[in-house]
Amino acid sequence: MEPQEIREGYLVKKGTVLNSWKAVWVVLSEDAVEFYKKKTDSSPKGMIPLKGATLTSPCQDYGKRTLVFKITTDKKQDHFFQASHVEEREFWVKDIKRAITCIQGGRKFARKSTRRSIRLPETVNLNELYVLMRDQDDGVKELKLEQENRVFNHCFTGVTVIDWLISKEKARNRNEALMLATGLLNEGFLQPAGDLSKEGAESGDQTAFLDDTLALYYFADSGFFCEGYSSDEDTLVKEEFRGNIIKQGCLLKQGHRRKNWKVRKFILRDDPAFMHYYDPTKGDDPLGSIHLRGSVVTAVEFVPDAKKYDVDGNLFEIITSDETHYFLQAATAEERKEWIKAVQAVSKSGK
Structure with missing residues (x-):
């Protein structure tokens, strides 16, 4: 009897021989993780047995890469994967x-501690806590804050987070709240915004989160952006990045010149309505953007030159107001439906 497939989709994986990171198609079954060079390949490029394996998340072996998790096999071979956003990694x-856990015969899987050895109560679910913090009415309020000739949008201070955790009875005191906040920071739910908070996050201290009015943070899936001089880059953030993030994830995109297909990470924002795409293996600079105001998006069954590259199924097309055509492929039929619905909503409401 074939093992049941539990989950499949695109992830970025570090090579086991070379140190390069590449987007691969990953299939999780009951007893193994298989990864393919392309979704349409009939045989996997490699297989990771899960019997006796352990999982480390967040994995901080690669400081400049976020949302990484590590699978260590029974033979102590490490495999590193990177997700495109927090929810996908979770x-x-x-x-x-x-x-x-199922392979181990029902015994509880003990998760490896993080680099800073933060020990949280077993009853704490950081994912659920993050959802509560993001609540529009009762969560942590996102503000526009000015600091050192820079304006930070959609952010909040470290003190605000600690105060919120205590006021909502998620922690009994500031020390407990600091442990929770550091856990959220280590997991990638919260991100450091300014120089002070970045220094704290990189310090390696047990409580890397700073209970400080000058330490700024933002939600990982928020519309955060900074205006003015930045220690990271000396440019003004473009208007098109100011919208809230509506949806994000990896899609297969057809190139305009060579017509080849490559995995790209897409981030959909509203007001203004833009869809930016990135090389998922590299940094935060987009390869391009699609202005969605007035665009049309539809599911399609055929794309020119798609068969040549073994691309078939779950295709959709975006036609912009200037009649530029973009052909994309989702991982599943349900995912295609979600992307089409989200893009349609943004194209009508965003400016």
Whole structure:
């Protein structure tokens, strides 16, 4: 009897021989993780057995890469994967943990501690806590804050987070709240915005989160942006990055010149309505953007030159107001439906 497939989709994986990171198609089954060079390949490029394996998340072996998790096999071989956003990583981590636990005969899987050895109560669910913090009415309020000739949008101070955790009875005192906040920071739910908070996050201290009015943070999936001089880059953030993030994830995109297909990370924002795409293996600079105001998006069954590259199924097309055509492929039929619905909503409401 073939093992049941639990989850599949695009992730970025570090090569086991070379140190390069590449987007691969990953399939999680009951007893293994298989990865393919392309979704349409009939045989996997490699297989990771889960019997006796352990999972480390967040994995901080690569400081400049966020949302990384590590699978260590029974033979102590490490495999590193990177997700495109927090929610995607949480889905993969949860399902892989469940698969490992089932193989172990129902024994509880003990998760490896983070680099800073933060020990949180077993009853704490950081994912649920993050959802509460993001609540529009009762969560942590996102503000526009000015500091050292820079304006930070959609952010908040470290003190605000600690105060909120205590006021909502998620922590009994500031020390407990600091442990929770550091856990959220380590997991990638919260991100440091200014120089002070970045220094704290990189310090390696047990409580890397700073209970300080000058330490600024933002939600990982928020519309955060900084205006003015930045220690990271000396440019003004473009208007098109100011919208809230509506949806994000990896899609297969057809190039305009060579017509080849490559995995790209897409981030959909509203007001202004833009869809930016990135090389998922590299940094935060987009390769391009699609202005969605007035655009049309539809599911399609055929794309020119798609068969040549073994691309078939779950295709959709975006036609912009200037009649530029973009052909994309989602991982599943349900994912295609979600992307089409989200893009349609943004194209009508965003400016």
